[in-house]
Amino acid sequence: xxPTDKLYSKDHEWIQIKGDVCTLGVxxxxxxxxxxxxxxxxxxxxxSYDAGEEIGTIESVKAVAELYTxxxxxxxxVNEALETAxxxxxxxxxxxxxxxxxxxxxxxxxxxxxxxxxxxxFTEGEGS
Amino acid sequence: xxxxxxxxxxxQYAGVIEEHRAVxxxxxxxxxxxxxxxxxxxxxxxxxxxxxxPNNVAKLDIGRAQYSGLMTERGTYADDLLIYRRGETxxxxxxxxxxxxxxxxxxxxxxxxxxxxxxxSDQFALLAxxxxxxxxxxxxxxxDPIRELRYYGFLEGHVLGAPALISRTGYTGEDGFELxxxxxxxxxxxxxxxxxxxxxGLQPAGLGARDSLRLExxxxxxxxxxxxxxxxLEAGLGWVxxxxxxxYLGRDVLLAQKEAGLTRRLCGFxxxxxxxxxxxxxxxxxxxxxxxxxxxxxxxxxxxxxxMAYLPAALTEPGTPLEIQVRKRRLAAKVVExxxxxxxxx
Numbered sequence: 001x002x003p004t005d006k007l008y009s010k011d012h013e014w015i016q017i018k019g020d021v022c023t024l025g026v027x028x029x030x031x032x033x034x035x036x037x038x039x040x041x042x043x044x045x046x047x048s049y050d051a052g053e054e055i056g057t058i059e060s061v062k063a064v065a066e067l068y069t070x071x072x073x074x075x076x077x078v079n080e081a082l083e084t085a086x087x088x089x090x091x092x093x094x095x096x097x098x099x100x101x102x103x104x105x106x107x108x109x110x111x112x113x114x115x116x117x118x119x120x121x122f123t124e125g126e127g128s
Numbered sequence: 129x130x131x132x133x134x135x136x137x138x139x140q141y142a143g144v145i146e147e148h149r150a151v152x153x154x155x156x157x158x159x160x161x162x163x164x165x166x167x168x169x170x171x172x173x174x175x176x177x178x179x180x181x182p183n184n185v186a187k188l189d190i191g192r193a194q195y196s197g198l199m200t201e202r203g204t205y206a207d208d209l210l211i212y213r214r215g216e217t218x219x220x221x222x223x224x225x226x227x228x229x230x231x232x233x234x235x236x237x238x239x240x241x242x243x244x245x246x247x248x249s250d251q252f253a254l255l256a257x258x259x260x261x262x263x264x265x266x267x268x269x270x271x272d273p274i275r276e277l278r279y280y281g282f283l284e285g286h287v288l289g290a291p292a293l294i295s296r297t298g299y300t301g302e303d304g305f306e307l308x309x310x311x312x313x314x315x316x317x318x319x320x321x322x323x324x325x326x327x328x329g330l331q332p333a334g335l336g337a338r339d340s341l342r343l344e345x346x347x348x349x350x351x352x353x354x355x356x357x358x359x360x361l362e363a364g365l366g367w368v369x370x371x372x373x374x375x376y377l378g379r380d381v382l383l384a385q386k387e388a389g390l391t392r393r394l395c396g397f398x399x400x401x402x403x404x405x406x407x408x409x410x411x412x413x414x415x416x417x418x419x420x421x422x423x424x425x426x427x428x429x430x431x432x433x434x435x436m437a438y439l440p441a442a443l444t445e446p447g448t449p450l451e452i453q454v455r456k457r458r459l460a461a462k463v464v465e466x467x468x469x470x471x472x473x474x
Contacts, residue, residue, distance in 0.1 A: 035336075036145045038426045039402050057455075059404055061144040061426050062336060064455070 001120065002027065003094055007110065008119035009070045014094065020107065022071050025098040026058065026089065029123040034060040037089040042078040042100060049073070051110065055100065058089065071110045073102035130335065133225035135162040137335050144336035148428040151300055151341055154329030155259030157321050158338055160299075160306075161314065164228030164249040166235065169218040172242030177211060177219060179376050180238060182360060182369045188213045193280045193297055196368055198223075198231055203359045203381030207231050208350050210297065212282060220248075220293075224350045253314030257321060258304030258341075261328040266305045268324045269317065270294065274305065287317055299338065301345025302471055340425045343434065346396060346467035352407060352422045353394055353436060361385055362438065364394045364466065392438045394422070396468055397450055399433035400460040410453040411437045411461075418443060421452065429469050439463070
């Protein structure tokens with residue numbers, strides 16, 4: 001069920017790379033675990049982050065989750081629609097609910113990520 | 129599912145916000161069988177309860193319920209509870225699940241001749257139907273005159289032909305009923321309510337919605353707004369505390385506190401910036417720690433983050449600016465009047 005054009009992290013983020021731009025969001029599994037999202041705190045455009053750094057938070061009715069970037073790069077765009085409609089993270093986590101776009105610092109492939117199939121198996125191990 | 133005082137309970141079914149809105153606009157169905165039920169009866173039962181609770185038990189009529197508390201000698205509550213008067217000398221206390229055993233121990237220790245206590249918690253299941261459509265939904269399952277019940281009134285009748293205590297009470301700020309059922313009838317009644325309530329928009333609702341609904345209505349939750357360190361006067365429950373009914377445990381402390389004036393009081397706040405204050409977050413005024421959030425949720429009705437905290441008397445005026453430390457951020461907040469939500473007049 002996870003799109004095969006994306007890579008997945010153990011923190012339940014997905015990335016999709018097109019050229020030197022990488023779009024990041026959270027997975028369907030993450031949004032289900034979080035429940036109804038009411039706030040999304042995103043980084044500033046122009047900020048640079050190293051892979052593994054915290055870039056923001058997602059707050060749901062039930063819980064708060066920190067957002068980490070699995071890639072190194074500079075924020076070139078954030079999904080401003082989430083400011084007024086954060087529920088897109090629940091309804092379309094892999095599409096309209098995307099969070100941040102990075103310009104990648106290098107064209108080396110990001111490390112430690114999973115394919116759709118691997119991620120599916122990973123979530124089945126973590127499922128509640 | 130989460131563990132709640134040893135009970136496996138659902139936090140949500142369809143989603144907290146959806147369930148919350150169903151209760152405000154139509155109806156929700158809660159399984160709150162975890163609540164404890166303790167029968168207190170015997171010729172001395174009324175006097176016994178009068179000595180251990182701050183509200184006026186002598187004035188409680190048969191067929192009526194009363195919100196009260198189990199007093200400590202320090203003028204605080206060991207628990208908050210409902211007292212149902214089923215007969216001249218027969219009462220049912222409904223207590224919090226987490227306190228049930230402690231309450232029973234306190235009552236047993238204080239009870240003398242003429243008072244008999246029975247823990248009926250395992251015999252009762254409790255379903256709550258809450259919301260503006262609750263009366264229509266419950267009326268389909270009983271021939272008892274439930275429409276005539278006033279708020280905090282109850283009757284002993286039948287639901288689906290099985291004996292039930294039907295009470296016009298709840299913990300959501302809406303009209304509604306609580307159905308005390310023989311435990312093995314609960315599943316059948318749940319199914320029947322879901323089936324007959326569907327056309328009225330009834331939805332099953334979990335602990336998450338229960339918490340946001342009661343908080344919007346500014347109803348205290350024991351362990352949060354109420355503890356053994358907080359008096360009912362500080363908690364805004366002065367209407368429960370009667371001074372003219374004769375002596376009871378902790379009365380002297382409450383009277384002294386009333387005469388001296390309260391130094392802190394339970395207040396409502398709303399978060400002005402984006403973020404949710406939750407239980408345990410520090411509340412500050414001009415950078416100085418002044419309290420701790422006792423509860424905090426996202427309010428689906430107000431579409432704001434709201435909460436409650438004990439604040440020094442000087443900071444209780446609505447509009448008073450506050451800050452709340454939410455993890456690494458300090459969010460602007462302000463004192464607002466309680467309750468956050470009051471149901472529209474019928």
